[in-house]
Amino acid sequence: MPYWNPEIETMDQKGLRQIQNEKLVKIVKYVYDCSPFYKKRFDEFGVKPEDIKSIDDIGKLPFTFKKDLRDTYPTGMFCVPDKEIVRFHASSGTTGKPTVVGYTQNDLDAWAESLARGMTSINLGTDDKIQVSYGYGLFTGGLGIHYGSEKIGAATLPISSGNTERQITLMKDLDVTAICCTPSYFSYLIEAADHMGCSIKDQTKLRVGVFGAEPWSESLRKRIEERSGIKAYDVFGTSELSGPLFTECTEQKGMHIWADLFLFEILDPETNEPVKDGEVGEMVVTTLAKEALPLIRYRVGDLASVETAVCPCGRTHPRLMRLKGRSDDMIIVRGLNVFPGQVEYVLVKFPEVSSHFMIVIDRVGELDSMTVQVELIDMASDKLDDYYKLKSKIEHELQSILNLHAEVEFVSRGTIPRSEGKAKRVTDNRKYQD
């Protein structure tokens, strides 16, 4: 079992806790001294840096929110002067202004270190050729993975997203062994490659995929692995915390979150109290090593659970289990919470349809209606009745998962827009009038 940083990755949990205690005390003092935003936030909350003596005191600290980053746009929460910043990224703002994040050289190094550990844990290294099909640019996905990939000495192909034919041609001709992109884009690449007469499974050297930037299900993983012959690994990260940061190891039993760099809490969103080990709650993260934009108890908005038992791979750090969805991806239909991931979970059970879908929400009178547009890919029948049987089977499965009737609408293959970044899964046509 290869490790990038064996001393840290396999350190006993007592030692890790000690590191976290020291780093938390340090970062709290640092943000209080360096950022007027944090000083004000702490003062209003009635907490002083010296009140924090160990990670057991974390509950005494106030939360930070995405809204804080927007309100202090562009750099109001930064803790270093501009001259120490070596890079900016920005995420597209759905509500107007983008969210700007900044990095010192040490921040970039720690980011690459985090990914180097993860990529090593899935047996990537100097012998590999890694195709980075996340978007490059202001989005953190492309450059983040890029620097991790170079750090482990892999040959890095900065192809970015898009130009699907070129993706497949270079994958084949350069004997690419690993790809990083969104799971929905990779599903599309498998289809597109088949279309070009080049089976990813049989005619390329691809053996590993690192997929993230959107929640995906265990069943989609199985389907991707079966159809492409690769091992598919989950990666988690978000631009506010740097970008993509944590991957699964070959055990595929959760993503190793490096405790010397980040402190994760999983809280009950109602009470803000920690949930029991392994239970689902809202992820709240404190950065322990970031310099430019440290975040204290940052509410990421993702629902997840954390497993603290030592992984069979020997790594002692906590593991972030598969995300249950983003709280802001959630849509409310007839008062019920619906996650696009639930729909995906149902659709991957049906080989007749593709994994691309669109949820359309309408309001007829006072009532919401939900339609799931599904692409038929492999439905060899000349009889309308067979289509209706399939439609009602899918509707039945959706009903049992969502507790809600959703109408299935078949559309032709290729009509659901393919995304190169995060897949757009929902069209909400409801008009809200007051």
Add this chain to the structure above:
Amino acid sequence: MTKTIKQISLFAENKTGRLLKVAEVLGREGINIRAFTIAESGDFGIIRLIVDKPDLAHIAFKKEGFTVSETDLIGIEIDDTPGALRDIASLFSKGNINIEYSYAFIGRNQKAILIIRVSDLENVFTYLKDKGIHLLEIGDLL
């Protein structure tokens, strides 16, 4: 080897321009249509085609991303006279054969061509052969 007519069926959304896409593929590939019909049902329908080169059509449609299937149907030639359909329908009825769907057109030699979809193809073949019915292949329609 039993004689059948191969039908190509395509899934199509009930939207403008769908038939055009189908016709474009056929025209480009030099495929000639003997018969075609659209079964419609709300949001979508099935376009059913009998063409001179069914295998080529199947490959071409698949390549274009269509959801396509190929089905073996029974083709029977009958006289274009009143009562001819009655005789065949009576034969099917006596044999207890259920027709799933069917369509008909006038062939090149001014005889009526009846295309019939049944579920139990093999048994129906045996039955019709016993009754002395001549079954058609695509070659008979060109």
